[in-house]
Amino acid sequence: MHYNCLIVDDEEELARMTAEYFRMFDVSTEYVTSREACYAFLKEHTADLILLDINLGDGTGFEVCKRLREETQIPILFVSARQSDDDVLVALSIGGDDYIKKPYSLSVLLAKVKVNLKRVEQLKKVNVQAGTEMKEVPENAAGTGKGSTLTLDESTMSAILNGERIALKAKEFALLQCLYQHRNTIVKKDILFEEVWGDSFFSDGTLNVHVRKLREKLENDPNNPQMLKTVWGTGYILEI
CATH class of the missing domain: 3.40.50.2300 (Response regulator)
Structure with a gap:
């Protein structure tokens, strides 16, 4: 059942x-x-x-x-x-x-x-051709070099970066999806809390952990991120 x-x-x-x-x-x-x-x-x-x-x-x-x-x-x-x-x-x-x-x-x-x-x-309910929804981003996405692409597969909650499939947890996927929708602009923390967690009053620690996990999975050097950057005191920006 x-x-x-x-x-x-x-x-x-x-x-x-x-x-x-x-x-x-x-x-x-x-x-x-x-x-x-x-x-x-x-x-x-x-x-x-x-x-x-x-x-x-x-x-x-x-x-x-x-x-x-x-x-x-x-x-x-x-x-x-x-x-x-x-x-x-x-x-x-x-x-x-x-x-x-x-x-x-x-x-x-x-x-x-x-x-x-x-x-x-x-x-x-996601019903996309061949089981994936392709979202191609500009050439230097994530600082991984010319020809880089980022794909979000909503049916499996995974990301595909330069042909490599990366499994994400539900909240990690939701966070990445939200940042992509607001790409190249600063997204304030309260917006992320509201859109991803459904709560505008949430813990910074929760957000920080999920951002760190995303960087570990997507960035070449998580300690020096080239794609998912912190805007201190404000929020984050996905530069692609």
Whole structure:
């Protein structure tokens, strides 16, 4: 069976209440309360998105995320009472797409989930010739030399740079796509938060981690980026 959302949280009452609330708004949702139950569930069912707690009775959400990222790029939103910036950065660096701190408002959580589900649905509906949508950029894109091209494959959420396919996570792809749409102009941080995360009040750390990951995948020298540049105090610019 297919669900819009899977909640993985050892606080069973909270997980149950959240699932029931989501269902009221036509978001098909199921929940499990442990790491092993999550693995077992995904062997029998599919989901568009996972809400994942860090503290689980038989392990951690970090372990679950790392294992799932070996097999899928499904959006993973961490939901945790842990407030440390270090936890946020770890969650995002290992493959999480968002980090939501408890306690949270169910309405705000639902809004974040719907933003991600909308993007998943849009990607599902992509119907481009030969399974790709080619977006060719000027010759010196990414500073990799004459004849460089950048291709975004929305059906697989990957980038193709000079013929090399590069797998991206959902939020990395969304961020790159947003920057491309505003290419060669400075994109303010609040615009990126709004268009990519659906929230104009978000953590700089979240954005910084995703930008760093994109640079590691796209730039010849991530420490000296030629394509995705920082405009200090303002935002970023994709120069192509």
